[in-house]
Amino acid sequence: xxxxxxxxxxxxxxxxxxxxxxxxxxxxxxxxxxxxxxxxxxxxxxxxxxxxxxxxxxxxxxxxxxxxxxxxxxxxxxxxxxxxxxxxxxxxxxxxxxxxxxxxxxxxxxxxxxxxxxxxxxxxxxxxxxxxxxxxxxxxxxxxxxxxxxxxxxxxxxxxxxxxxxxxxxxxxxxxxxxxxxxxxxxxxxxxxxxxxxxxxxxxxxxxxxxxxxxxxxxxxxxxxxxxxxxxxxxxxxxxxxxxxxxxxxxxxxxxxxxxxxxxxxxxxxxxxxxxxxxxxxxxxxxxxxxxxxxxxxxxxxxxxxxxxxxxxxxxxxxxxxxxxxxxxxxxxxxxxxxxxxxxxxxxxxxxxxxxxxxxxxxxxxxxxxxxxxxxxxxxxxxxxxxxxxxxxxxxxxxxxxxxxxxxxxxxxxxxxxxxxxxxxxxxxxxxxxxxxxxxxxxxxxxxxxxxxxxxxxxxxxx
Numbered sequence: 001x002x003x004x005x006x007x008x009x010x011x012x013x014x015x016x017x018x019x020x021x022x023x024x025x026x027x028x029x030x031x032x033x034x035x036x037x038x039x040x041x042x043x044x045x046x047x048x049x050x051x052x053x054x055x056x057x058x059x060x061x062x063x064x065x066x067x068x069x070x071x072x073x074x075x076x077x078x079x080x081x082x083x084x085x086x087x088x089x090x091x092x093x094x095x096x097x098x099x100x101x102x103x104x105x106x107x108x109x110x111x112x113x114x115x116x117x118x119x120x121x122x123x124x125x126x127x128x129x130x131x132x133x134x135x136x137x138x139x140x141x142x143x144x145x146x147x148x149x150x151x152x153x154x155x156x157x158x159x160x161x162x163x164x165x166x167x168x169x170x171x172x173x174x175x176x177x178x179x180x181x182x183x184x185x186x187x188x189x190x191x192x193x194x195x196x197x198x199x200x201x202x203x204x205x206x207x208x209x210x211x212x213x214x215x216x217x218x219x220x221x222x223x224x225x226x227x228x229x230x231x232x233x234x235x236x237x238x239x240x241x242x243x244x245x246x247x248x249x250x251x252x253x254x255x256x257x258x259x260x261x262x263x264x265x266x267x268x269x270x271x272x273x274x275x276x277x278x279x280x281x282x283x284x285x286x287x288x289x290x291x292x293x294x295x296x297x298x299x300x301x302x303x304x305x306x307x308x309x310x311x312x313x314x315x316x317x318x319x320x321x322x323x324x325x326x327x328x329x330x331x332x333x334x335x336x337x338x339x340x341x342x343x344x345x346x347x348x349x350x351x352x353x354x355x356x357x358x359x360x361x362x363x364x365x366x367x368x369x370x371x372x373x374x375x376x377x378x379x380x381x382x383x384x385x386x387x388x389x390x391x392x393x394x395x396x397x398x399x400x401x402x403x404x405x406x407x408x409x410x411x412x413x414x415x416x417x418x419x420x421x422x423x424x425x426x427x428x429x430x431x432x433x434x435x436x437x438x439x440x441x442x443x444x445x446x447x448x449x450x451x452x453x454x455x456x457x458x459x460x461x462x463x
Contacts, residue, residue: 035112035119037334039104041152042072042145048111049077049141056118059083059132065140066213069168072145074213077114079137086136088359088367088389089424091224091352094138094316095345096214099173099228099306101147101164103462105324105337106229110141112338113345127346135352138221143210143228144173156330161232167208174463175304176211178203180312181242194260195372195381197312214306215313222385223316225352225393227272228306231329232462233322234284234292236269241296241305241320241463257297259311260380264393268351269293269319275347277340285325296320302463315382317393322462355394356415358426360384360403368405368429376400391422403427 040048053060061083064073078084086092095113097106117137120128131137142148144167151164166172180197187193204212240257259265273280273292280292296302310318329337360371367388374381375392376399384390384403392401396419404410408429415425 035115035338037112037338038331039108039152039334040111040141042142042149045107045111045141045145046073046075049075049114052077052114052118056121059121060118065217066209068144068146068210069208070146074140074143074145074210076217077139077141079114079117079132079139080135081133086222086385086387088387089357090134090136091357091391092136092138092221093349093352094140094221094223094226095349096140096143096226096228096306098142098144098148100230100327101144101149101166102151102162103165103229103231103324103327104148104151105231105326105329105334106321107141107148108334109229109323109338109341109345110139112334113342114139114141116342131346131349135349137349138223143214151328156326156328161327167210169208171208173208173210174306175302176208177215177304177306177309178207178313179242179304181240181303181308184312185244194379195312196314196383199313215309218310218314218316222391223310223314224391225268225349226310226316226318227321227348228318229321229323230462231322231324231327232285233287234279234325235287235289235299235322236272236279236293237296237299237307237320237322237463238265238269238293239296239308239311239319241302241308243297243301254298254300256295257301258295260378261311261317261393262295263395265317265319266293267395268317268348268393271351272319272321272344272348275344279344296463305463307463311380315391320463327462351393352391353422354419355392355417355422356399356401356425357389357391357422358424360388360390360405360427360429362408363428363430368408371403371405371408371427371429374402374404376402401425403429405429408432 036048049062053062059079059081061078062075064075066074068074095110097110098104117128121132146168147164147166154163178199183197239259242257243255244257245255270291270293282288282290282292307318307320310316323341324337360368362368369384369386369388371384372381373390373392382390382392394417396417398414398416400412400414402410402412409432411427411429413425415423417423
């Protein structure tokens with residue numbers, strides 16, 4: 001997408017500085033005393049994460065999912081009442097920041113969020129305590145630490161629109177995931193798979209180290225809900241990012257590309273937008289987005305993005321949060337941005353506890369890994385985790401839900417979902433009679449010769 005107009009950017013920057021100074025005076029005695037309002041280079045960020053862990057050692061864990069091209073760790077800070085352990089029926093959530101190295105507000109907000117969660121837990125905040133006890137939260141402040149260092153070397157005032165955006169090999173990480181949209185759109189026409197799409201051959205050699213690490217992270221944790229934090233606009237962007245319509249040379253496609261869970265994604269985006277202090281107002285950075293949300297492809301088509309990959313390869317629903325007109329905001333506005341985003345970050349996280357969840361058991365009450373959960377009328381299935389627990393985000397309503405697994409008879413239940421906590425719905429599958437006809441084959445097998453149509457040219461918008 002085109003950079004914001006210079007005059008609008010300058011005016012916004014000046015207003016943000018003034019607002020930040022005022023808020024600094026008003027809020028200095030508030031509950032944000034421990035939050036660190038400054039830019040953090042790699043060493044500072046690592047130190048800040050370990051400080052949080054040292055302050056809250058019994059509810060946090062720090063781990064690295066891999067390294068950047070230049071060898072920097074891709075650190076994650078986990079919050080849980082049992083760090084390092086997946087508890088059955090406790091959903092997994094992730095926030096990812098700084099995917100584009102020069103879009104830095106998300107990085108700072110996630111550091112601030114980490115400090116806030118720790119401090120509020122220690123202070124006995126009931127809402128935060130419940131969230132940490134009932135959710136396993138994974139926070140990655142920076143997916144692109146190498147790009148950040150390039151951007152930070154120029155600072156807020158001199159930062160170019162693309163300076164530090166890509167990784168050290170000059171690859172845009174949000175155009176670097178396998179293109180599963182092309183395969184999904186092909187399957188839609190041929191009645192093929194609608195979830196956990198297969199990866200192309202040799203995909204590991206086709207992606208960057210940071211992308212590879214994140215994909216392996218997604219494969220190792222059964223994430224349910226996620227957001228990745230960007231900058232350059234102020235809007236909550238939801239999938240699909242890639243248009244279903246073929247690209248015409250010279251023309252930017254802006255056709256709405258809905259997922260089968262379009263209503264859920266709209267609700268998720270609105271949750272963040274309306275909990276944010278000004279995103280929902282629509283007019284930001286010289287652009288207008290109704291209610292502060294947009295379908296990705298309706299804005300502009302983007303191929304090989306992380307948001308769509310989450311939905312098509314895993315059980316995870318992810319949206320992209322564009323959080324600031326300035327990609328590298330001045331230090332003075334960080335406190336204002338934190339106050340504008342704090343409630344939204346918590347409210348969005350709480351959305352993981354809506355819909356249905358439960359166990360899929362065999363006749364001996366053992367969990368069935370990878371059992372498929374199908375909701376009638378929604379052409380996107382999800383699967384149970386390794387322990388047999390599943391999580392399905394749904395809006396309030398009555399649904400027909402079916403669980404199936406190779407070697408077992410299917411089971412179907414009707415459930416009514418309310419607006420509050422997720423409804424627990426368990427399934428007990430009986431062993432199927434032996435089938436020698438070949439009709440009871442493992443539904444999770446993939447055809448290695450699946451067709452992967454070529455995607456459109458890369459578009460360098462904020463996302």
